Amino acid sequence: GGAGGGRRGGVKTKQEVEAGVQQGMMQSIQEHSTKDAVQHLEELKLKEIAQERAVLGKMKMSTTKRMAETHRDRLIACCSHTETKKIVRQNEDEMNSVEQELDRMMRQKEKQWAIELREWLKTIHLAAAQESQSASSEAHEQKMGG
Secondary structure, rough: OOOOOOOOOOOOOOOHHHHHHHHHHHHHHOOOOOOHHHHHHHHHHHHHHHHHHHHHHHHHHHHHHHHHHHHHHHOOOOOOOOHHHHHHHHEEEEEEEEHHHHHHHHHHHHHHHHHHHHHHHHHHHHHHHHHHHHHHHHHHOOOHHO
C-alpha cells in the first residue's frame, strides 16, 4: 500500500517562519508588556507542536488500522491451519516493524520539536531582552530629562 506520501499542507520555509516570528514579536511586544509577549509566544509554539503531535498520532493510528484490516483480510483468505499460523506470524512481524518505524519517526520528531522550541525560546528571550533594554533606557532618559 502507499503509506505516507501525503503532501505537507501549508509548510512555510524557515525564512518565512523567522520573518513571521520577528513581525509577530514586535507586534506582541508593542501590544503587551515584554513578559506577556514572551509568554504568549511560548504558548503559540507549544500549541503548534501539540497540533503537529496530534496529526502524527492520527496518522500513526490510521496506518496501524489499515494494516490491521489488511491482516484480517489475509487471515480470512487462509485455507489451512498451517497457512493461518504462517500468516499470523507474518502479520505480527509486519505490525511490529511498522510500529517500530512509527515510534522511531515520533522520537525523531520529538527531538526536532525540542530543538525548535529551544531555538524559538532563545529568539524570543533575546528580542525581549533587547526590547526591555531599549524601554529601560527610554525610561531613564525621561527621568533625567524631566
